[in-house]
Amino acid sequence: MQTAQMGFSGKKPGVKIAPIDPDKPPVKKVLTEQQKYEKMWTVKDYREVSPGELAGNTFTSVVKPKKGEDVIDFGCGTGRGSLWLGAMGGMNVTMLDFASNCLDDDLATACKTQPDKYKFIQHDLMDKPTVNARYGYCTDVMEHIPTEDVDKVLLNILGAAQSVFFRISTGPDVMGPKYLDQPLHLTVKDYSWWCQKFIQHSCTILYSENLNGAVDFYVSSWFKKLPEMNINTPITKVIENVKENVKWGCNHISAHEVQADVEVQILCGGPSLNDFEDEIIENWKNGMKTVTVNGTYKWAQDRGITNVNQCMLDARPFNKRFCEPVRDDCYYFIASQCDPEVYELLPPEKTFYWHVNPNPEVVDVVHNAYPEYVICNGGSTVVSRTIVLMRILGFKNQTLYGFDSCLMGDEHHAYEQKENNLNMEPLKVMVEGRTFECQPWMALQATEFAGMIHAAGDEFNLTVKGDGLIAHILETGATPPSLED
Secondary structure, X not given: OOOEEEOOOOOXXXXXXXXXXXXXXXXOOOOOHHHHHHHHOOOHHHHHOOHHHHHHHHHHHHHOOOXXXXXXXXOOOOOHHHHHHHHOOOOEEEEEEOOOOOOOHHHHHHHHHOOXXXXXXXXXXXXXXXXXXXXXXXXXXXXHOOHHHHHXXXXXXXXXXXXXXXXXXXXXXOXXXXXXXXXXXXXXXXXXXXXXXXXXOOOEEEEEEEOOOEEEEEEEOHHHHOOXXXXXXXXXXXXXXXXXXXXXXXXXXXXXXXXXXXXXXXXXXXXHHHHHHXXXXXXXXXXXXXXXXXXXXXXXXXXXOOOOEEEEOOOOHHHHHHHOOOXXXXXXXXXXXXXXXXXXXXOHHXXXXXXXXXXXXXXXXXXXXXXXXXXXXXXXXXXXXXXXXXXXXXXXXXXEEOOOOOOEOXXXXXXXXXXXXXXXXXXXXXXXXXXXXXXXXXXXXXXXXXXXXXXXXXXXXXXXXXXXXXXXXXXXXXXXXXXXX
């Protein structure tokens, strides 16, 4: 190789200059993720579009937050999404981003002039946030995370906010290749992949939509704070049932926006159901949507309440009777783990699957059969799951009858149900100055309900009629009950 040498004042040359080899690629400086985005935020084209701003209206219509609520904007970028949440949504916004130069000038100014309304913290989402809020907002962020880091970032986000709205791009980006010669979207996945990811993190998907080039998810991870679901059927039988039932081709539930002006009444099987018979019938006559569970289906039919929405969870074969007689004016929401004979009984066009078991083997069966689905998390009983199911379907306003979760005298149901005739001394449960007698499943249901309300009460607007344990918990704001020694 020829070289040129330079020397000064007779000294030995110290610099050698070699000709450029055209076949050898130039050495590029490797930028950190933070440096990449600090560079991109200097590009005018990159700042022009703000996905957070575009998704603001969807967030407020789906979530319907109250004015003055706190929200964290995870990966806020320009901050225009945060500005929308603050100005149009009336929320108090904390903005997180690891790029120091991301904010628009007016947002940086707002943080100084309205510090109670807008706050910016330079923060890397690979680390746990130092702030917490009722709501989270995360748009145009997750697709930028390296796939191997997605789980860690989701854990940090879901741990900092009770419920989070995500908008995630499902396609490659243009700006990265144009200005950095490398993509900025490092996790380009479809709706099914992201749905599975949220389910893996025990999220309840309260709303989702598969958009053209993006997906929306509104999720809550409160389920992780509840006891694990107890099942009365071996998991092998549950898996067998799910595999058989997904062949029927029934409708599948999907998450909906909140129907703020609609109320549903849920008829539960507790003894106090009979105390409100006239009120329930009047509500139904006035057009209120009526949801029944297990034996309350027949209870309603016997009283002339016909077009109901029947929900079932239990996988045991005897539950088939809870859907008899089948009616053309009813809809049937049957858990995919229920006995296949139930599905054989029902018309597919009137029947909806809902998936309830988060066991990985069960989820795999469902995932292979349906590209788009949700898992209805919750407690161990059909009532606690139905409350969550109705919320997923958009019904936040729920009035429950017969949701006692305690014995009234010697009665455990408003009608005969021999399966619950337990030959054992009832448990005594003490809550806020009162003692209730309960069967074990009742005490567990009450504990799960109290935990759900404390973790995610704002997602539900519940009225529980009667004077039972559940109504007392809701009225007093009690913590999960403890058993008396």
